[in-house]
Amino acid sequence: MRVNRGDPERDPPQSPPSRRAAPPVVDPFVGSGAALRAFLTDLERAARSESTVLFLGESGTGKGQAALRLHRSSPRAAGPFVAASLVATSPTLIEATLFGHERGAFTDAHRARLGLFRRAHGGTLLLDGIDHLPLEAQVKLLRVLQERTVEPLGGEGSVPVDVRVVASATTPLERLVEAGTFRPDLFYRLAVLTLEVPPLRRRLEDLEALVQELVAGVAERVAVRPRAPSAAALEVLRAHPWPGNVRELENALERVLVLAGEAEAESAEIQAAEFAFLAQARAGAADDLARQALALGLKVDGLARAMMERALEEHRGNVSAAARTVGLTRRAFDYRMAQPEAESDA
Numbered sequence: 001m002r003v004n005r006g007d008p009e010r011d012p013p014q015s016p017p018s019r020r021a022a023p024p025v026v027d028p029f030v031g032s033g034a035a036l037r038a039f040l041t042d043l044e045r046a047a048r049s050e051s052t053v054l055f056l057g058e059s060g061t062g063k064g065q066a067a068l069r070l071h072r073s074s075p076r077a078a079g080p081f082v083a084a085s086l087v088a089t090s091p092t093l094i095e096a097t098l099f100g101h102e103r104g105a106f107t108d109a110h111r112a113r114l115g116l117f118r119r120a121h122g123g124t125l126l127l128d129g130i131d132h133l134p135l136e137a138q139v140k141l142l143r144v145l146q147e148r149t150v151e152p153l154g155g156e157g158s159v160p161v162d163v164r165v166v167a168s169a170t171t172p173l174e175r176l177v178e179a180g181t182f183r184p185d186l187f188y189r190l191a192v193l194t195l196e197v198p199p200l201r202r203r204l205e206d207l208e209a210l211v212q213e214l215v216a217g218v219a220e221r222v223a224v225r226p227r228a229p230s231a232a233a234l235e236v237l238r239a240h241p242w243p244g245n246v247r248e249l250e251n252a253l254e255r256v257l258v259l260a261g262e263a264e265a266e267s268a269e270i271q272a273a274e275f276a277f278l279a280q281a282r283a284g285a286a287d288d289l290a291r292q293a294l295a296l297g298l299k300v301d302g303l304a305r306a307m308m309e310r311a312l313e314e315h316r317g318n319v320s321a322a323a324r325t326v327g328l329t330r331r332a333f334d335y336r337m338a339q340p341e342a343e344s345d346a
C-alpha cells in the first residue's frame with residue numbers, strides 16, 4: 001500500500017527517512033509510436049475532466065504510472081495522489097483500509113485511522129487491481145461513489161470526501177460481470193472513461209527510446225555501469241513477445257547489466273548473446289501453453305483462429321499488422337480467417 005500524505009495526529013509516526021536517495025522513477029511512456037501517441041492523447045483529454053477513469057492493460061504495462069500521469073495533468077495536481085493496492089490488501093482489511101476506522105472498531109484497532117479515501121481528499125485515489133475487489137466490498141465502494149461520503153468502521157456518521165477515483169484492472173471487467181463476480185452497477189460507475197494501456201509488443205517503434213530510459217534508470221538504481229545495446233541486441237529485443245511488458249524488459253536489462261562478466265562489462269555495448277536467456281524462457285512458455293491446450297482438448301485450428309482474432313483486436317482491425325504479429329503473410333491471414341469456424345475446429 002502506498003500513500004502520499006497522512007495525519008500526524010491519527011497515524012503512527014513514520015520511520016526516519018533513509019539517507020540513501022530514492023531510486024529514479026522510470027517513465028514507461030517514452031517514445032513516439034502510433035499506439036503510444038494515441039494512448040497519451042486520450043489520457044491528456046481524460047485528465048482535463050473530473051470523470052472516473054478505468055485503466056485496462058496487461059501486467060507490467062505501467063497502469064500505475066499512467067494513473068499518476070493523469071493526476072499530474074489534472075486540475076487536482078496540487079492535491080494528494082494516493083494508490084491502494086487491492087491485490088496486496090487482505091480482503092478482511094479492505095474496508096478499513098479504504099474507508100478508515102475508529103479506535104476499538106475491531107481486534108487490533110488500537111488507534112483510529114483515516115482510510116485512503118480521506119487521505120486522498122482534494123486529489124486522486126487509484127484503486128489498483130479493482131478486478132480483485134471482493135463482492136461484499138464492491139457494495140460499499142458503490143455507495144461511496146454514489147454519495148461521496150465514507151463511513152469509518154466503528155464511526156457514528158458519514159464523512160464527505162472530495163476525491164477523483166481512478167481504477168486499474170488486468171482482467172476486463174465485462175468478463176467478471178458475465179461471470180457474476182463483479183457488480184454491473186459498479187462497473188458502469190467505474191468505466192465512465194476506459195483507457196487501455198498498450199502492451200509492449202504494440203510499441204516496438206518505442207523500443208530503442210524505452211531501452212535507453214530503462215538502462216539509465218537501472219544503472220543508477222543498482223549502481224552499475226550503463227551500456228547501450230548494440231544494433232544486433234536491439235533486434236533480439238524486438239523479436240521477443242514481452243508477455244511481462246515494460247516490467248519484463250526492465251528486469252531483462254537489469255539482469256544483463258548486473259551479471260555481465262569482465263569482458264562484457266568493459267564493452268561499450270550490450271551484445272545480442274547476453275539476451276540468450278530470453279529465447280530459453282520463450283521456449284518454456286510455448287511448452288506450457290501447449291500442455292494447457294492439450295489438457296483442455298483444444299485443437300490446432302481453433303487455437304490459430306483465436307490467435308488471429310486476438311491479434312486483430314489488439315491492432316484495432318489492422319489486418320497487415322495482425323498478420324505480422326502471428327507470423328503470416330497478409331494473404332495467408334485473409335485465407336484462414338475466411339474459413340468457416342466449424343471447419344477450423346474439425
